[in-house]
Amino acid sequence: MTSLFEPLTLGAVTTPNRVFMAPLTRMRATAPGDVPNELMRDYYVQRASGGLLISEGTQISPEGKGYMDTPGIHDDEQVAGWRTITDAVHAAGGRIAAQLWHVGRVSHESFHDGALPVSASAAPYRNRTTVRGEDGNPTRVDCPTPRALDLDEIPRVIEDYRRATLNAREAGFDLVEIHGAHGYLLHQFLAADANLRTDSYGGSLENRARLMLEVTDAVVGAWSADRVGIRISPIGSFNGTTDPSGAEAGLYVAGELAQRNLAFLHLSEPDWAGGPELSDDYRRSLRDAHPGVIVGAGNYDAAKATRLLSEGLIDAAAFGRSFIANPDLPRRLEEGLPLNAPLPESFYGGSKAGYTDYPVHA
Template identity: 50%
Template structure:
């Protein structure tokens, strides 16, 4: 019987254990450039079977929060090279999460102060983070403009170029962020997509951007280095779909034959309840649909996992378990899980922006 601490193969990724550090936005990359402090942060957590970086913008247009990193300029690639080299020297594996936020942005973060872009001109009733001398400030997102159909191929190419840049930066692979109400998720779901062209209406049309992005990235770097993150029912960033089960069954059936490294599923509300009475979803059926369609990639589960729940998930057939906020305060989470604790408590006041405090100064066992 598989254990949380057993090694596992996820296509081309050979992982020392089944514990994954989930992507966590920390807003510590001024001018979108990764720093040596970020290298320290990730290296401290390199005992995870896999590190997934904080979401990383594929373009200036794709940025939605202050001081998040990018992968579209030479200095950003150079900054990430310092991170990946340090993680690899510590024996870790690391992929980066490729991100276009779509409508979850603010004009002050966009090129030329323009409006964010989205499938439809529908504002997200959510907030984003700007940094001021007084610290992080949460502000309403700006109303987006609807993308012209002629602009979409350029965005697909931004994803492809970012994936190539990730390999140049030394990453072991990439994760496509298609979750949590950001651009790809906005196209998928009816609450944000009211288009009447080839990217709107039917499930197949709404999934078109996801297919095009995934096809472009796997063609550029090989499917065995590519994972994808999905969140069927999370309300994060004001996202909703009228009928998510057939939508995501369709999505995983497309993904299955591609030979991806993994499929990363957020169960329930991101960072919140694992089950939503008003948004029921059958995750076992989703995994079965993926496997029945020939999917061989690792199945990664995420949201609110502790040791007992993670062990239960692995026993039940999950290949990988992602831990999010637990990793903020516990850089040696693998050792702490193996020992059954104790666990440091995270300081929420240091989640977004700042320096070492609440970032690289959490103690390890025996320290």
Template identity: 55%
Template sequence: MTTSLFEPVTLGPLELANRIAMAPMTRARSTQPGNVPNEMMATYYAQRAAAGLIVSEATQISPQGQGYSYTPGLHSDEQVAGWRKTTAAVHAAGGRIFAQLWHVGRMSHPVFHGGDLPVAPSAISPQAQVWVADPETGTGGMVDSPVPRALETGEIPGIVADYARAAENAIAAGFDGVEIHGANGYLIDQFLRSSSNTRDDGYGGSQENRLRFLQEVVEAVAGAVGAERTGLRLSPVITQRGMHDPQILDTVVKAGRRIDALGLAYLHLAEADWDDAPETPEDFRKALRAAYSGRIIVAGRYDLSRAEAILAAGYADIVAFGRPFIANPDLPRRLRENLPLADLDPATLFGGDETGYSTYPAFETAA
């Protein structure tokens, strides 16, 4: 039987209305000071509650985990209270929402750390930029990330504990579960890859050692909130930010085998989403399916036809859409009824007010 994007699906203890997920997208709208989620964010997410699952924007697990201005956190009482506005609004609209737990590692800047360097597995520059805003005006721009400081071995358990604590805070804030951000060149991904991890202790060197930090984080989070409420995001074909590693596909398959043993709710693949990007190899998809028996979510410039095709092939159970959800809060309906999609305004992606955030109308109003 052919599986449709619009059919319900179970995810751990949850019944999702459809197989459409809203992918995590940084929008930088939190209230300052304190990186506190606000009413504007609650409105934005509730507008998009027709998705079977919403994965929140990346949310830092600690002050050390921040790398971009105005991104929300999950480590203070004020942030937990702020997120309750969003989860209550999404649930009132019939939606489900997971919090994405984030530590950026070397993708940061000293401005966020009292002048101290960002931390990473190794002191290797990401050769990338992060968005930094003026706290007085709210306007910002991209600035270079410096060479980070390599973490001492003894510091790592504290970061693992930060993930678990943030997961507990997410559940206290009303989220249905959490997604561990292990993709896109951030801290967990930096540990996984030989290009960013040249450590000579138990967290570096061999592929097994480079998987250790991920394993410890997943076990800690699953232990804190339940494996059935824990997902993991990885990026198997992404190479930007100095993340090229010829072993990464095999590493992701091994990670899939490890989390399968733990019974995680899902594995979320952030696939390449830029022009002329490499295709995710089919033999990798087959190997991952053999290694991991749980739900698989895929994201990466999918449209309706590509989404239906990957579901039919059995390589995914849920398809996540990112940018189309920005300008189309009613995206599931537009896909189902083949309605035209509105275009987003790139100038309003990061920072600012409601304009270009919660001001995009549903199709009925647009018509």
């Protein structure tokens, strides 16, 4: 029976265990400039015993930003900041992937000098994001109705992903993960309720998946397939996106991605956000569509991860809130040690409190 604590080959990388750290928005980059910093370095180094650390979403361009104090990977200062983090993680024996992020409509005009965020379509929707309030602290605001990307703008967006991949290589990351989940830009194009286009990027499922697959091909071309993963969330409601045909869309893109021999497919499940637990029937269909490495993430504990591993439905499990609160999570899970409770009030923004001050087990 496969164990969480066995090595796993992810394309060009071999991980020492299958306890991964999920990508977690923490909003502690240095402003202005969205530069990764020493506090972030300490946070990742503390968790370097994870099989793979997947970085928080890092925006591929200024247009891709949607929350205050999230890091970027589109200029030299950001690349240098990430390099200090990846070097330190490697020195601690860890492995780290950069999650490439364009939020699309999950944004606010204050991040774009008054310009509207972009999306697949200019459709009103209900969602909120986080900006800096007048007191300097995070505050929640409504997202505006976005503008639709023009057809001739799409090559520019694809180029932004390609350039961000080159920057991730320069920054010393071991892999990149394309963020195609949670109602962000690529998911907005894929989802039938967010994509109302009538051109070659809208209408049919094949057209709606086109941007995700073109981005994937560009990222692979900038590095290699064995250094690239992608995250999808085909079922569930995320950031105002609830795709009624999401189950079918997930299986379609999983099959298309399997043909590209990527390092991994990262499945974000709906139960972490209050949705239903994913059925084993769907997991089996996804496995049939994608025989390569599947990383599961959701409301996971050791028992759930072990069961799905033993049944061959996932190959690794990514943990979120439990890894926030337990920098030594792999050891705690392996030895059956009690877990620290996470402090939700410090998840987003702030100082080292609730970030780098969680204790390891004595």
